[in-house]
Amino acid sequence: MSELSYPKSKVNRVNRLGERGKYECKAVHEIIMASPVVHVSFHPGSLEDYPVILPMIGKLGSFENPSADLSEPLDLYLHxxxxxxxxxxxxxSSDEQPMKVCVCATKVDGLVLTLTPNSHSMNYRSSVIFGTVELVTNLDEKLYAMKLITNGVIPGRYDDTRVPPDSAEMQSTQILRVTIDHASAKVRTGQPSDYEKDMKRDDLREKCWTGVVPVYQAFGEPQEASYNRVKEVPEYISNYVKEAGDAEREYAVAAIQMAPSDKS
Incomplete structure (x- = not known):
């Protein structure tokens, strides 16, 4: 069975270095879920206003189908x-004039250093989604989204806190559901690649170091709060710190040896 994908359109098609483009739901969704912060862009209204981009915490899920995995259609929740x-x-906004957003998530996996400034690059993974926004008014869906987002910070965290949130907290917090209309991802992996004219220059190759510097998110040792009374760091936190950190490092190093999708 073929993977579910977002249809290519003029909105989401990767034009520059299109061979790097990915449209499978799983590929797009994995990058968003791996990113601690997504950047949400929208137009504030008047044509005289500047466009706005906000860093926000966003996580994917399906209230209607909670067991759906990253290879299936999902909504993006923002709070x-x-x-x-x-x-x-x-x-x-309204059904006739809905609010539309563009959301971007990026992971940098390596600094690609070459013989000439023009061919320097990065190994990276990026996803861009285009969607329509609705306020979440259903209480059960709002609680679902709050749990989804909290566990997106550290899995298992929500149930270890004072839950459910009280009425004042629920009233002061708003949840947005972004229905994804279009989406795509773009990924670079592999080694540096240089122009043939530079590769023929022994003097340049002997002078200029080339290679890839792996880049990955590292997690430090948990530091307790001044009012903390729990003696030991919970296992779900320490496990996440180790496992997520190891996974980030392993991918960044492995990406260097992955087949490149292009020559730059």
Whole structure:
């Protein structure tokens, strides 16, 4: 069975170095879920206003189908303060004039160093989604999204805290659901690649170091709060710190040896 993919369109098609493009749901979704922060862009209203980009915590899930995995259609949930600008704009939208957003997530996996400035690059994974926003008003869906987002910080965290949130917290927090209309990913892996004219120059190759510097997110030793009374760091936290850190490092190193998708 073939993987579910986002259809290519003029909105999501990767034009520059199109061979790097990926449209499979799983490929797009994995990058978003691996990114601690996503950047949400939208237009604030008046044509005289500047476009806005906000760093936000966003996680993918399906309230209607909670068991859905990353290879299936999912919604993106974002949370923020009830009176923030993005929430106010979403509140003022309608079916006839819906709020639309573009959301980007990027992971840098390596610094690609070559013989000439023009061919320097990075190993990276990036996803861009285009979607339509709705305010979540159903209480059960709101709680589902809050748990999804909290566990997106560290898996298992939500149930280890004071839950459910009280009424004041629920009123001050707003959840947005982004229905994904279009999406794609773009990935670079592999070694450096240089121009043939430079590869023929022994003097340049003997002078200029070339290679890839792996880049990955590292997690430090958990530091307790001044009011903490729990003697030992919970296992789910220490396990996540180790396992997630190891996975980040292993991918960044492995990406150097993966087949390149292009010559730059």
């Amino acid at each position: 923020g303060y009830v009176s923030s600008r993005i929430m106010n704009i979403a509140r003022g």
